[in-house]
């Protein structure tokens with residue numbers, strides 16, 4: 001039997017309780033999961049089931065009330081606040097529903113931002129690397145345009161190139177196809193599949209229930225717990 005790969009994401013017994021004026025609200029409970037390098041996992045569930053809360057814990061944006069989140073060997077929530085954003089910039093790529101490109105920077109400049117922020121490459125290599133990434137996602141011709149000149153699908157490709165700028169082991173996506181027509185959405189999902197094939201672990205929150213054509217595993221949340229996991 002081959003040894004299973006060491007997970008790049010390990011969530012152990014994580015819980016997140018929000019304290020509100022109306023009392024404590026358990027948004028996540030008893031969540032344990034692992035994701036291996038190269039795995040493409042979707043997280044589905046009704047509105048309010050805890051999908052974004054889980055993604056925020058994985059990104060180190062929020063801390064669990066109890067339990068642990070270990071990403072690429074780092075227990076995320078033991079990192080001091082001062083090291084968290086640089087850790088995130090090197091370890092996590094993030095893709096959002098509304099792309100979140102900076103409107104006054106060109107597409108290439110947007111893709112260079114994570115490299116500038118983390119100084120992961122010497123300055124002279126950053127623009128060529130941005131062009132290489134834009135080529136990989138099929139929009140190198142648009143490198144010098146502003147985001148507003150691109151279609152939604154092209155902007156999402158640029159956002160994916162930016163997310164991959166520092167070659168992170170983990171890509172987190174929050175409804176990345178939610179603002180795209182279905183043909184464009186399929187192209188974005190194909191890009192994710194191809195990226196997973198290179199060894200990146202991908203966790204994607206989505207409202208679409210069945211993405212078995214693309215995802216290796218589908219995790220379904222209900223009331224803050226993992227209700228079931230399907231492996232197509």
Ligand SMILES: Nc1ncnc2c1ncn2[C@@H]1O[C@H](COP(=O)(O)OP(=O)(O)OP(=O)(O)O)[C@@H](O)[C@H]1O
Pocket residue numbers: 018019020025026027045046047048049050051052053054
């Ligand atoms: N900062 C907060 N303070 C209090 N309650 C919160 C906070 N953030 C989220 N919640 C509650 O936690 C629950 C889970 O929220 P979460 O955003 O994770 O759900 P979701 O599954 O991502 O929903 P959607 O699909 O609508 O984005 C919800 O009931 C929400 O109201």
